Structures are given as structure tokens and as C-alpha cells.
Amino acid sequence: MAKIIAFYNNKGGVAKTTTATNVAGVLSLQKKKVLLIDGDPQGHTSLTFGVDSDDLQTTLGAYLSSNWTASEASQYFIKINDFLDVIPSNQSLSDFIILTSSEDPKIRNKHLKNFIESVKNDYDYIIFDMAPAVDIILENIVEIVDDLVVVATPETYAVKNAETTLKITDDKQVTVRHIVPTKTQMNTKTHKFMLENLQEVADSHHINMTKTYIPNLIAFSEAVSIYELPLALVNDKRYLKAQEYYQNLVEELGY
Ligand SMILES: Nc1ncnc2c1ncn2[C@@H]1O[C@H](COP(=O)(O)OP(=O)(O)O)[C@@H](O)[C@H]1O
Numbered sequence: 001m002a003k004i005i006a007f008y009n010n011k012g013g014v015a016k017t018t019t020a021t022n023v024a025g026v027l028s029l030q031k032k033k034v035l036l037i038d039g040d041p042q043g044h045t046s047l048t049f050g051v052d053s054d055d056l057q058t059t060l061g062a063y064l065s066s067n068w069t070a071s072e073a074s075q076y077f078i079k080i081n082d083f084l085d086v087i088p089s090n091q092s093l094s095d096f097i098i099l100t101s102s103e104d105p106k107i108r109n110k111h112l113k114n115f116i117e118s119v120k121n122d123y124d125y126i127i128f129d130m131a132p133a134v135d136i137i138l139e140n141i142v143e144i145v146d147d148l149v150v151v152a153t154p155e156t157y158a159v160k161n162a163e164t165t166l167k168i169t170d171d172k173q174v175t176v177r178h179i180v181p182t183k184t185q186m187n188t189k190t191h192k193f194m195l196e197n198l199q200e201v202a203d204s205h206h207i208n209m210t211k212t213y214i215p216n217l218i219a220f221s222e223a224v225s226i227y228e229l230p231l232a233l234v235n236d237k238r239y240l241k242a243q244e245y246y247q248n249l250v251e252e253l254g255y
């Protein structure tokens, strides 16, 4: 039975997609079967693997709108390697969100649950890369997630949003175990100071800030731009050191 993980913050640009795609990459290299689902209409999850989802018909929004199950859709999943499948998203996910907004919450919040049910036994992990939004997709995730991980950068706006995010998850009674600091520059006073603030936010909500910080490295965007892959899956000796951060994170999160 797959463990369901979501990487979330209601702020953009904090490395949710980078974290979701790299964690999925690391797990696939460990021969764990992973289904990585783009929960953001911006479509960055598949773009990380070189697939522009703009004109695709085979996306999460289309499946949910047509009441398909994941097993019916599985023939169209993007197969990255033997262990990693991706479901892309695009604007049709926003259309779905608008379309379902007037439904009774009991029905509206169960679409993802119904969708993934049929493939839960086919995967070890189902990973959601979330949008920076408080929307129906978040409500749907709340119904099914085993581990919601908050991703945050050590700067004022993101720390503020980490606090807001944890208030949202508290309200919705989702258990969050970890905040992951990303894009850290520990040689700066500002990031050291803001990490202390982030730790306080974590403490006040009784959750852990991971000991693994993901440093600010150009390698993460270079991998996507040049290799059309998350760094974890690039086969280039130059990246071995940088690849260790997400390997360590996966270990620390206990996956
Ligand atoms: N550790 C990192 N070091 C440097 N740049 C990063 C790192 N992680 C992510 N980025 C870059 O920051 C930007 C935002 O990351 P992204 O994963 O798209 O965030 P989100 O999904 O939260 O909006 C992207 O350009 C990405 O390449």
C-alpha cells in the first residue's frame, strides 16, 4: 500500500517542485515504485522531466473532470524509468477546481481519494507536488495524505508563510512532522538568523525542522535546464556531492 506524501507551502518559489521531484528521483533509484503527481496547474513537475504539459490531454485535471480512475489513466502516465511514473497537470486542473467549487464538500473533497484508490497497491509512494494555494486540491490531499512536508526558505516572507501554512494544517487537523529548509546560504548572517526563526515556528507547532538543509546551489536548476531531469537522476560525477542532500533528506524523513 503506497505511502502518500505531499510537499507544501502556500508560498511559491520555495522549492516544493525541486524537493518533490528530487525525493521521487532518489526513491526510484532505491527501486521504490513511485507515482509523482503534479498538484499545481503551472505544470512544473513534468517540465522538470522535459515534458511541457500545456497542450496535453492526459493530465490530472482531465482525469478528474472525466471521473477516470488512476488505473484507467495509467497507460498515459509519463514513464521516467522502471520505478517512476509522472502524472502531469496544466490549466485543466484550475478548470476542474472552478467546476467543482459548488459541489457539496463531502463529494468535492474526495475526488483525489477516489482517483488514486485503484493504484495504491501498485506503488510504494505516491508523491504530490502541491500548488502554493489553499484550494480544493489541498482539501483533497488532507483526506488522503500520510505525510505532509512543509518546505520553506530561510527568508522573511517564506518564514511568515511557513507559520500561515502550519495554521492552515492545524485547522485542517493534518499531522505535519517536518519543515525542510531549502535554498539555504549558511555563510550569510541573514539565513542563519532566519533559520532560527524557522526553528521557532517549528517548535511552536511541535514539529521538527530537518537537520538536512538543502543549500542554494545552481546545480538544481542546471540539471533541469541542461539534462531535463531532477538533479537526483542526472548521471554526471560532477553532481555526486550535490546529490547527497536529497539522499540525506529521504533518509531523515524515514522513507
Ligand atoms: N536548492 C536550490 N538551490 C538553488 N536554486 C533552487 C534550489 N531549489 C530550487 N531552486 C530554484 O528555485 C526556483 C523555485 O523552485 P521550485 O522548486 O520551482 O519552487 P516551488 O515549487 O515552491 O515554486 C526554481 O528556479 C528552482 O530551480
Ligand SMILES: [Mg+2]
Residues within 6 Å of the ligand: 016, 017, 018, 040, 044, 129, 130
Ligand atoms: Mg512548484
